[in-house]
Amino acid sequence: MGVGLTGVIAVVVVVLLLLLFLRSVHRIGPTQVGLVTKRYGFRRLPDDNPIAFRGEAGYQAELLMPGARFKLWPVYSVIKFPWVQVPAGEIGVVIAQVGRPLPIGAKSAHYRPEFGNYGDLRAFLDHGGEKGVQRPVLPPGTLAPIHPVAFLVITTREVFGLPVAPELAFAEHKHQLTPESFGLRHEQLNVVVIAPNENRDMIGLVTVLEGEPLPSGDIASRLGGFDDIAGMEDETSDAGIIDVLLGSKNSLHNNYQDFQRFMDSGGRIGLQHDPLLYGAYLLNPFLVRVEMVPMLVVNQGQVAVIKGFVGLPTLDTSGEDFKFGSIVRPGHRGIWQEPLRTGKYAINPRIYAAEIVPTSILTLNWASASSQAHNLDARLESIVGKSREGFVFTIDLQVQIHISDTRAPKVISSVGTILNLVNEVLQSAVGNHFRNTLQDLEAIRFIETRQEVQESAFTAITRYLTGYEVETRGVYIQDVVFPPELVDVLTHREIANQQRATYEEQQRAETVRIQMEKARGTANMQADLAAAQVSVEINRNRAEAREAEAGGEAAYVRLTGQAQADKVQALGLAEAKAAEALGLAKAAGFTAQREAIGELSTALVAVAGAIAEGQIKIVPEVLVTGGSTLDGLAGTLMKALNNGSLTLPGSGEPAEEE
Template sequence: MLLVFFLMVAKSVHRIGPTEVGLVTKRFGRKLPDDNPIAFNREAGHQADLLMPGMRMKWWPIFTVTKFPWVQIQAGEIGVVISQVGRSLPIGAKSARYRTEFGTFTDLRGFISGGGEKGVQRPVLPPGSLVPIHPVGFLVITARHVHGLPVAPEFAALARGGKLVAQSFKLDPKQLEVAVIAPHGTTDVIGLVTTLEGEPLPSGDLASRIGAFDDIVALETDRAVTDAQVIDILMGTKNGLHNNYQDFQAFLDAGGRIGLQHDPLLYGAYLLNPFLVRVELVPMLVVNQGQVAVIKSFVGLPTLDTSGEEFKFGSIVAPGHRGIWQEPLRTGKYAINPRIYAAELVPTFILTLNWANAASQAHDLDARLEPIVGKSREGFIFTIDLQVQIHVPDARAPKVISMVGTMKNLVNEVLQSAVGNHFRNTLQALEAVKFIETREQVQQSAHTAVTRYLAGYEIETKGVYIQDVVFPDELVAVLTRREIANQERATYKEQQAAQTARIEMEKARGTADMQAELAAAQVSVDINGNRAQAREAQAGGDAAYTRITGQAEADRVQAIGLAEAKATEALGVARAAGFAAQREAIGEMPTALVAVAGAVAEGKINVVPDILVTGNGSSLDGLAATLMRKLSPAQDGQPG
């Protein structure tokens, strides 16, 4: 008997380690209710009270004691608690309501008396937790272990195939780690939250925002509030109401609903229950300098168009309403949910688009643009590389997006057809050579046409430039020959100019070489000039002297001549009067003979000729003939 007593005592004393608990099982007693695996009133079965660390005694064979380690949560992990005891969950519920008095679930009696429910508990155990949790009352799932003894039928079935692990509950071990939101390299990210429990969303809503948009309605009544201030409130989150979804009970109590959430998570580490919260990392909206983001909102207050009746391309709305916001987002980083707010980045710098095989480096909007192919009037096919520069004013960006949808649509659908058709039509109306000769005019015409066209889309045209033109081979051959001829002509002109310059150079060289002689010649020229001037002056003086003396002599001779003429005239008149009187007295013939005799006497008539001419007659005939000629009367009847 003594031996049996010592054996009973030995089996009844239990040493519970410092991080252990002792699960007491009673073999004999009242039967437990069917829906409760734990005895709270000394019934047979697993007892609600655990043995804490130390030397403990439970009489064997009435009680058995099984040691279990305290639940320890490793760093970087969380512990999800599943209760195997308590009230049943309400219909439709996926998790148990939590009360602050439940703490970390170490007080099983307090949990049951406080109305604890079976199933997944909403809070999780944080990293570093080391707690004595009842192994039958609760299962604790971590990334590496499942703590506890599954007794509920559904959990016992999971354990039949072997040891329970996270995958047994359809969880990835990564879901049982602390959710860390941090930049991915150089990419800023945010966490989009989807909750798996709560009241359903109102009809037509895509995401849950605590309090809906009642705060925006209140702001719209204040005329002093600007669109930018409304946007700040919308971008601000209400995550402080539920500690960033970590206090899921507070989330539900504040009116949070199931489904996609309006407010994302920012950088940080979060203890999120994977049965209730799912997080998806997406890039943050980054609006760089030289850009604006036009927001298309799919949630918010009903659409209320503010664009006016003249705008026929969709609805422009105030921030907080469904539609395209009239105020774009400017330079900055925005934690905005892209599932419910679609952002279209619009460049507001001078945007260069290339119709060429090489795309721009600053953007990829012209990746689908190709060189323009057109045909001239004669049928020559041209390939034109074109560059167009446009500008979208930031204040007009919402209207531009409302008209074209996206910037890619603007380039690929609007600009590509407009610009390409303009150049094809222009080429078709011109001869090939005419196009080449009037390229600048064609470019200016294209600038005018594109400017007028894009003005209808609220876009400014800054430039249209023909970069390169690929001509057909046959036209290139003709132009090449023409250009060669032009170049040869220019070469000949250059050669001619060179020879002319050479002549001038040789002349200059000769002049330089003869500079001394030229100087002497110049001095000689100056001396001779001076001498010529002296002689000219002397000749002038002599001429003047001669002119004066000649004039005097002429005057003297003229006076003498006039006197002699007067005397002769008087003598002639006297003679004429005498001849007339003589003729009257003696007749004409005798008067003539008297005159001849007088003339012979004065010596005016040679009686003996210088040359004696003889003929058949005597010398008297010659003398007689001479006398007869002298005596012949003059034609005017005057004596000879």
């Protein structure tokens, strides 16, 4: 009986020992760790540390590695946890639940190289590891045995570890622990990739969520500030300064991936001056946020005028004559005097506003259709104006302007944007000029002097835009929509002009036909014309010969006649002198005789004398008479007196009939 009881006790003991052994032996898988918990102990854990390092009851610091491991049950219990695995294309964010408290105001724990990938808990604590979010992240492909109580590792698919915070522990119990439990989105745990987006070049704007505050007045942080720019101004050109400003200091902290080095280099909280370029980056979403924006692209025929909102204090370089704001050297706050030319620039648009200015000839249309090369004239419409008589005209206009690359900063300083230049400056200036011009002209006058109106507009707009540093290259009236009543007048006038032109063409055609007929007749008579021309030539030669002969004979006659004339003239002159003397003597005698005996008696005496001298025939050649001889004589005398062939002596006039 006693032997049987002893055997039973032995069996029970063996079974208990076997059960104790089996419960104390733990098989840890190849990608697992065993978290040991001590149920009993004489020491108490510190209030701020959930892990025992000196045999205290609670979670033990030492993990059971893969294999068969012995931990005496029921003093110890073992919970298996998987190794931390970070999938490709993702990161793991580490949160420490052990270590020193964070400094006041800190959002993340200081990192030291001795921490490695947080696989050595004792090294982490011995080198001053701090609780909270750790600055480095676990890279893709990480597979590490990390203490599940000391550290929580957040990935997109799983949260590794055992939370000790009550609220997290409750969520873990309900199997609801996700990245959202920590205020993160799943996409924030992916590797940040910056690449072209639909053929658009992109950059990443970085905002840091931890660090010293920005200096007063600054809106972005640049490592080292702008002291290096200030030291370059005396010996470096504007282009050289721009290269330094746009150059990145991201190499100092491995593009924000080594956040501890960023902090050690003087990095500050807030928007960062230097963006990220193409690449894949492991960034802690608790500390760094990235926003994708297009890269600044300046095409051929353009420049980019930069308005700097950060940098050195404003120092105007425009001179006293420029009254439209401040023009500064690159690196100062204000509009840079040196624009960016053709190229692609990784420039932060939150702190450097770029205004694209076309430097090629810019064509603007005041019409219903806008330009295909740009959209600057989308708000421009056809110009509507009234003539002096009240006719309403609609004018489609085209204006070409040019902005020099060196003057572009002053243009932007004057008007703000190119769109403002078009809509606020040009639209009013051009519209008012044409409306005023139309108002001073009659409708017909405007149509007839369209070219002059166009040239006048070019001069006026050129003078106006010169004040804005803009060059006018052309003003062209494209089309004019006339009032219907004026169109009727012009149509009738044009019809009349066309009819007149038709008649003129017909007249010219008839003139040409006449000339053709004349040429044809000339051609047909060419042989006769040649013979006639020869005959004319022969006759001309004969006439010249005869003319020469006649000239010789005439010269002979002229000389001979001249000599004879001279002789006759001499004789005649002598006779005339004699006759004059005789006549004067007779006149004196007749005068004395008339005074003595009277005019009738003197006349009878003269008749008798004339008869005596034989000047009057008193006996006709044939005498037929029926009267006396006295009647015949008297009739003959009276006839002589009546015919004026007998003059009274001393009077020289015919005798009057009594």
